[in-house]
Amino acid sequence: MSVSAPDARWSRQAMAIVALCFALNMADGMDLLVLSFIAPTLQTQWSVSATQMAMVFSSGLAGMAAGGLALAPLADRIGRRRMVALAMGLMAAAMALSSMTRSVGELAAVRFFVGVGIGTVLACIASIAARVAPMRHRNFAVGVLQAGYPIGAMLTGFATAWALPLFGWQAILMATAGVSGALVLAVVMLLPADLDADIRAHAAPLREVIAGPRRANTIRLWVAAICGFMALYFITSWITKLAIEAGLPQTQAIIASAIYNFGAFAGTLGMSILGNRTDVRRLASVLLIATSGVFLFFGGVAMPLWGVLATAFVMGVTLQGGFNMLYPLAAQVYPDAVRATGIGWVFGIGRIGAFTGPLLGGWALGMHWPLVAVFGLFCAPLLIAAMAAALVRPQA
Template identity: 40%
Template structure:
């Protein structure tokens, strides 16, 4: 993969038509500008991208709140690690089902209503989590939280990409993904400082209230996707498009282009023309990396306690891990402009594996926190590298399908990771053995990344989960 390949498609998208043209046809202008072309940020664009960022922060807070509260829940209900593993995986399983069953409604109803509906579902179910009185109820409610998050991940990525000027799109999408780690950090800090004066029930419900409070902001600031309006052409599509374009300082359209029936690429194409090896390699890499990543995300505070930290210090270890994940993700974005992504992924996976094994050794608190930071930096950075890798692996005609299936298969690993971790910890497996087991998928993912070939005569652009 050539250096700086990540910007290839972005440079091609910089070509725009005359911005001063009047009464233009959608086929000549709207398609390109609906992709976020332009050089300036309007207030509407800033509001749309900022809202997606805040939503992703809340997603990180809602999903990872469990890892910080696990010890309190286990103490109150006298449940073991195996049961907590099911609670962790329930939300991730919900994300997988939400992405497969609910997210496609955005292509029929619009991205905006799906996002608003999913935020309401997330907020109400998080509030209900605070009133759960047993593990079974909490598992069901966490699954519903995951449904809402899974439903909006793709739509938030699409809105962010579409409403970002082309020259800023890469960093905008990178910051969107970083919002997840920031939300997790903020949740950890809140638990660290406030849990001694409160209970885990308050934090669950409080996260739900914070999510619902964002609804009015999202309703005002979140525009509909111009691409959706142009290609699906619902009622009053032209008027809605022109209203948005006017706020962005773009010329208005006189007509909409006639669009034919849209058909998504079949998954069978991922196995034709010699693509089957590439597909199996990528699926295996995503599954393996997701498995270890979500094991770590779910169990870092608990693992820190097993490593010798007290509960307060363990919560801060989770915060430190997510800080490392945030910085690692941004560092990977910068490195992609200079180096081939494949060796980068391998190096980060190997560093992450070493850091995981090191986490099981007796260390001072300061060193333990530093190792937690290193795990987050390397594992999350390497994981983020898989997205431009898969984008480069498939030709444009099947790229979206290829990415979607990689994420879907990967999330099966994300469900398995916390379950397996909970079972191992519940069986009193030694911490060193647990970490050795989960370093294997990391190393495998890194090696598989080096085997991926770039699609011929194709460019790659960084793509979000």
């Protein structure tokens, strides 16, 4: 059965494809954010500073930029099914190699290739979901995929809090590699061969993404993604360390980061449902503005454990719930023939913020800034991202 002409109702095949894409995004969340859970242990074992560890975070995020900019656009030519399988295979191999590293330099080099796979998959599955979903459910389909990311991270956080003292960080990285490897087989077996039946014949170059009336929207999306990613990956990379700075022991800090990711899941799911009835630009803007207030509260108010956990949950709801609405917004801007290219470039260019955010946060932490000042540093990017998202004018 062809999936190239979505109608007003969900088909079983379309639901299965979106569910598989959700699982792929869970694996992305596992593979990327597991590093933030084991970072304090690596800092202790390898005697490295927060600034040095930030280089490892940023290496993976630079790889995500390379994947989004260079590999994801090729999916509009060679096929999204094939590209997703290749990217997941690269992630699995690189994760396995990362468990064997012995220094920050080695880990940073391998994490770059983990990032290449993640950046490629993120762009491809968003375009796949937009293609197979009924038109009136497109915002939900593209948005809900992003909820898989924090679920994968949350489950990994709980598993790491239990397994790290028992088995060590190497076993945790190898386990995540196994999950990605299993999903390669799922992609080959479950994604239909006709998914790209009439895409490759009409594949368009990058200039069609930035030409004519789409140019202004593309620039606005790039600005929103850069600034949003700066705040998002500051948090996702350093949430465990930030919770420790807020007064929690390491095990409870890992739990706090898992709670943050549960909030991210709840926010993304809720906003995806609302996205079918409400302008996603408004959802993104309001939540990103609210996040700046949550940042200042988390950094400036002394709280007991339950307060830290509750605020981490709310932060997940507002930050990732708002940012992840940029994915369905981008899917509205670009037509199907260039959607993987358009989305890949939006969130590839956005990685400029993704790999500078952790570096900036690591520098501020290394300078022993007050926690409220560290968080305050990222309020301006949040407000700029909110304004840029509000100015986008969907056309596709």
